Amino acid sequence: MFRKLITALPLAAALALPAVAQEFPDRALRIVHGFGAGGNADTVSRIMAEEMSKTLGQPVVVESRPGAGGTVASGYVSKEDPDGYTMQLMVGGHAVAAALYNSLPYESVDGFTFISTLGQFPFMVAARSGEYDSIGALIEAAKASPGSVKIGHSGVGSTQHLTGELLALRTGAEFLHIPYKGGAAASTALMGGEVDVVIDTGTVIRPQAEAGVYDILAITSGERWPDAPDVPTVSETVADGFDVVSWTGIGMPAGVPDDIADKIRGAVHDALAVPAVSDKIASLGAKPSPSSGEDMTALIEGQVAVWTDVIATAGIEKR
Amino acid sequence: MLDQFLLGLSVVMQPNVLMYAFFGVFLGQLIGVLPGVGAITAISLLLPVTFYLDATTSMILLAGIYYGSQYGGSIASILMNLPGTPSSVVTCLEGYPLAQNNRAGLALFVAAFSSFLGGMVGVSILVLAAIPMTVIALKFGAPEYAMLVILGLLAASMIGTGSQIRSFAMVILGIALGLVGADATTGYYRFVAMPELADGISLVSLAMGLFGVSEVIRNASRRPAANAKPLSVSMRDVIPTRAQARSLAFPIVRGSSIGSFFGALPGTGAAIASFMAYAMERRFSRSPEKFGTGHLPGLAAPESANNAASQTGFIPTLTLGVPGDAVMALIIGALILNGIIPGPRLMVDQPELFWGVIASFFVGNIILLLINIPLIKLWVLLLRIPYQKLYPMIVIMICVGVYSHRTSVTDVLLTLAFGILGYLMKNYRFEPAPVLLGFVLGPLLEDNFRRTMLLYGGDFTVFLTRPISAVLVAFSAFLIVFAIWSSVFDARITKRSTK
Numbered sequence: 072m073f074r075k076l077i078t079a080l081p082l083a084a085a086l087a088l089p090a091v092a093q094e095f096p097d098r099a100l101r102i103v104h105g106f107g108a109g110g111n112a113d114t115v116s117r118i119m120a121e122e123m124s125k126t127l128g129q130p131v132v133v134e135s136r137p138g139a140g141g142t143v144a145s146g147y148v149s150k151e152d153p154d155g156y157t158m159q160l161m162v163g164g165h166a167v168a169a170a171l172y173n174s175l176p177y178e179s180v181d182g183f184t185f186i187s188t189l190g191q192f193p194f195m196v197a198a199r200s201g202e203y204d205s206i207g208a209l210i211e212a213a214k215a216s217p218g219s220v221k222i223g224h225s226g227v228g229s230t231q232h233l234t235g236e237l238l239a240l241r242t243g244a245e246f247l248h249i250p251y252k253g254g255a256a257a258s259t260a261l262m263g264g265e266v267d268v269v270i271d272t273g274t275v276i277r278p279q280a281e282a283g284v285y286d287i288l289a290i291t292s293g294e295r296w297p298d299a300p301d302v303p304t305v306s307e308t309v310a311d312g313f314d315v316v317s318w319t320g321i322g323m324p325a326g327v328p329d330d331i332a333d334k335i336r337g338a339v340h341d342a343l344a345v346p347a348v349s350d351k352i353a354s355l356g357a358k359p360s361p362s363s364g365e366d367m368t369a370l371i372e373g374q375v376a377v378w379t380d381v382i383a384t385a386g387i388e389k390r
Numbered sequence: 391m392l393d394q395f396l397l398g399l400s401v402v403m404q405p406n407v408l409m410y411a412f413f414g415v416f417l418g419q420l421i422g423v424l425p426g427v428g429a430i431t432a433i434s435l436l437l438p439v440t441f442y443l444d445a446t447t448s449m450i451l452l453a454g455i456y457y458g459s460q461y462g463g464s465i466a467s468i469l470m471n472l473p474g475t476p477s478s479v480v481t482c483l484e485g486y487p488l489a490q491n492n493r494a495g496l497a498l499f500v501a502a503f504s505s506f507l508g509g510m511v512g513v514s515i516l517v518l519a520a521i522p523m524t525v526i527a528l529k530f531g532a533p534e535y536a537m538l539v540i541l542g543l544l545a546a547s548m549i550g551t552g553s554q555i556r557s558f559a560m561v562i563l564g565i566a567l568g569l570v571g572a573d574a575t576t577g578y579y580r581f582v583a584m585p586e587l588a589d590g591i592s593l594v595s596l597a598m599g600l601f602g603v604s605e606v607i608r609n610a611s612r613r614p615a616a617n618a619k620p621l622s623v624s625m626r627d628v629i630p631t632r633a634q635a636r637s638l639a640f641p642i643v644r645g646s647s648i649g650s651f652f653g654a655l656p657g658t659g660a661a662i663a664s665f666m667a668y669a670m671e672r673r674f675s676r677s678p679e680k681f682g683t684g685h686l687p688g689l690a691a692p693e694s695a696n697n698a699a700s701q702t703g704f705i706p707t708l709t710l711g712v713p714g715d716a717v718m719a720l721i722i723g724a725l726i727l728n729g730i731i732p733g734p735r736l737m738v739d740q741p742e743l744f745w746g747v748i749a750s751f752f753v754g755n756i757i758l759l760l761i762n763i764p765l766i767k768l769w770v771l772l773l774r775i776p777y778q779k780l781y782p783m784i785v786i787m788i789c790v791g792v793y794s795h796r797t798s799v800t801d802v803l804l805t806l807a808f809g810i811l812g813y814l815m816k817n818y819r820f821e822p823a824p825v826l827l828g829f830v831l832g833p834l835l836e837d838n839f840r841r842t843m844l845l846y847g848g849d850f851t852v853f854l855t856r857p858i859s860a861v862l863v864a865f866s867a868f869l870i871v872f873a874i875w876s877s878v879f880d881a882r883i884t885k886r887s888t889k
Contacts, residue, residue: 107716107796108434114723121438135434136797139572139588146585171577176585221845227577249844250574252657252837255713259656262710263528265845274726278711278733347441351727390572390579 095155095331099130102321104160105144107137111274111355115189115319116160118351122342127334140228142168142175149177153184153324155331160189163230163317166374170382171228173389179375184327185367187339188320190357193292194234195276196305197285198268199261206289209268210309213244221247223257223266228387231257233378234291234315235270236385241310261285272317273298273356291315297358319357320367332364395517398745402753407447407746414451415754416761418458422474423466425602425784426594426791429459429475433720437727445728446743450750452721457509457700457751460660461758464501464693465769469494470784471605476593477660477699479826480668480692482601487684494770495628500686501693502762504642508694509755511646512653512701516708516748523654523702524709530655532845533852535838537862538655539831542662544869546669546827557824560815564828567591574833575840586800593661595801596829598788599808600815600822606781607813628766630686638690641671645691646698653699656706656714657834660696665827667695701751708744710734 102120106112113135120131136144141164148159169179196206203209213220224232227250239246249266251257254275261269262284269276270291277299279285289305290296293314305313321339323332340361342348349359362370382389402408421432433452440448463478468485481501488497515523530538547558570581571590582588630638645667652663671691672678681688706714711733713719725732730740737744772780792805812822846852853859 108430108720110716110719111723113434114437114727117434117438118727121441134797137589138796138798139585143585143588227572227575247844249841251841252574253719255719256657259528259706259710259712260531262712263531265531278731278735281731282734284734350729351441354726354729388576388578390577 095334096127096129098156099132100124100127100156100158101132101134102158102160103134103136103144103148105136105138105141105164106162108135112141112160112162112319115352115355118348119160119189119321119339119342122345122348123338126338126341140164140168140171142172142177145179145182146176148322149182149324151324153326153328155323155327155335157324158186158335159183159322161320161322163319163374165322166371167228167230167233167378169371169375170378171387171390178325180368180372182325183322184325184332185364185371186321186323186332186336187364188318188360188362188367188370189339189343190352190355191316191318191360192272192355192357193290193296193316194231194270195273195280195287195299195302196238196268196270196289196291197261197276197280197287199264200283200286202267203286203288206303206305206308209288210242210244213239213246214242217245218247220244220268221249221266222268222270223249223251223260224269225254225257225271226250226252228390230315230317231270233381233385233387235268236387237313237315237377237381238270238305238310240381240384241313277356298353298356318360318370320362322367336364391517394741394745395749397741398747398749399752401446401742401746402450402749407450407750408753410443410447410451411454411750411754412757414454415458415461415758418455418460419462419758419761421455422459422462422464422478424791425466425472425474425788426598427474427794428594429456430717430720431794432459433717437720437724440724441727445725445730445740446746448724448728449721449743449747450754452724453704453747453750454754456717456721457697457754458758460509460697460700461502461505461762463696464505465498467601468497468501469769469772470602470780472602472784472788473597475660476597476826476830477664477696479597479601479661479823480664481689483668483682483823484685484688486605487682488686488689489773491684493627493684494773495766496630496686497684497689498766498769499628499763500630500638500689502759502766504638504645504690504693505697505762506755506759507642508646508649508697509701509751509758511694512650512698513748513751513755515650515654515698515702516705516751520705520709523705527654527656527706529858531856532838532841533856533859534862535655535657536835536842537853537859537866538658539835539838541862541866541869542666542669543827543831543835544866545673546665546824546831556820560820560822560824561828564825564830565832566828567596567825568829568832569836574837575844584800586798590833591804591829592792592796592798592801593826593829594795595792595805596808597826598792599805600812600825602784602788603806603809604812604816604822606785607809608816609777609781612777634686638686641687641691642694644670644674645694648691649695649698650702652695653702653714654705656712659703659715660699661830662834663699664692664696665823665830667691697755704747704751707732708736708747711736 102116104112104116116133120133124131151157222235254271257269258275260266280287287302290302343359343361352359432455463475464481466472466474467478467481468489471482471486473479485497648667649663652658672681703714706712707718713722722732789802792801
């Protein structure tokens, strides 16, 4: 036993030495995310990994740990070593989960070191072309005959669903919310006439709008969106102060040393400054939005508060 | 139509595009052979590569991986009872008995050729009828899907080879397993013993466990000398006789039609298509007792169905820009990253891309047939590896494949548990295929039925007042009456003959 230890010691020292001597990072990094291979989160992770591996000089590997709306991955990441080698690609659902789940195996805000948001994107309220003149007309129709206007959404507890509930709360209109498995299925139902409205991201809505199949009635961001300046906001038309913007961002386990967090943040911001990267983020319907860790923390805290309120008021079953 | 198709062919025939088409289908083929590693894993890994390719080439490459994997999926099913993809589960039912009777070469040939014909039918429908098929698909709302699934469950209730009651019990077990996870209508967690189960049991775990792992356990408990018999791999044993070929014509036509139809409906896909094709074949067969023993029509029909479905699956993707499943969503994602908006205007705005991709399916299927036939001899040689060396490797490959799917150790453990369950089931003569069927169709039925109730305020008559739904109900009613009538009739005949 002792002899084994003696022989192992120099080996361990040899292994440990370069870690001390060399600068961070000296081995491969990971971006973990909580969604299926090929989803939006996966794509954004791969775009970032590709570019960040150039700046950091080490390979960046993407790891998909799907399950329970991303909470499996968040639980996993928050318990990893805060050594800077494990990153998580987070989405707006991180804030939703904090409000939706009775108990989570992690602290949604304190369990993480937030690095930077990557992209922010609004949702679009769409109907079949010619059905409603405006968002005002839609709300009027829903008020005139409560429960007759059907909103298709991408799943119970999705940000899309909660945005629809929030729209109902703030306008006093009553909708029938119909769950589908994903935005594409909801969009198909809108095309086929099964539902009247779909609230989803630009990637789902805009191709159909450009082909004249849908009208975009309104956008959910507080201000008009630079990418679609002609579309009125919900806030300026039917619900003053309405502001729903979802996001993607990078987080790490709580307790990452500041210098390492800054280095990662630098690499993230550098990547977002590369036109090829920001173009791709933009093509996915998002506005590239490098931020500080404090801004990202504040964004998440604000959204947790809003969604907690919506879930309680709309009577959505907590998990 | 022909002009446009020729335009597409001219795009594909450029040497570099052709090279990517070849690379795609070849890679897909290999991925399909590996148990548990699906097309989706391969495509997401290759996504960054497409950043450096133009949109048409990326799409040809990624699509090739997808339908190539449907070809590859049948190989491990036939040789080792190991469904490489969920849609090749049914291929095990007839393919594996054939391989055990020393007819692996023939089975592989029939599978490859049926796949090719099915794929070609699918492509032809894509070329000739993409728009009408889209119109029909959009007419399918929640009530129609619910009734279609009921019809499917009824039609497939004879899918097992044992008794009806046993097969029915296994469908129920499958439905029960499908209940695990978040309820799609309320979000309520059902039987979620650990967070990894919140999205339900993975289909890959269930299929790999019930088929692959259980077979390994079964073989481990046999004497190792069992496979010492010499294997024939001469081309004469591989090619079907004229009589065999003739018996396959109608199964392939039926399989391709069923596959083409299910493929075009978003959210159903190749796995259901192959189950339906197999069930139909048994229904219409004059010798249903031969099913499960290595009956060629039972192999040809589902093989042509899943390949037809994987081609017509591109209909909603290409005509509407709406992905029918996760793989299609990924392919659409690749287009978006290339700055192309996939939507109803794709066909008009990007004719080269639209028709180039379709023409690549045509070329890709020919390439797949050409690489599959010579490889048959090579694949059959796999069976010469002694069990004690082959099976540990298979178990490792299954574990790696399942793990790569969702990076989840829980999934791996579940796969092994389902392997033990599958072994016990086999010992007590319960078939695994109906479990898979119930597992796939059960949630689809529940989801669409409850959505119907939500949409129409709990009104049951909607199933009869909507025309397509009413027709499906009529078919189901006919099947029930037919089953009762034929069982009474059969009973009378047996009574008379015993007198």
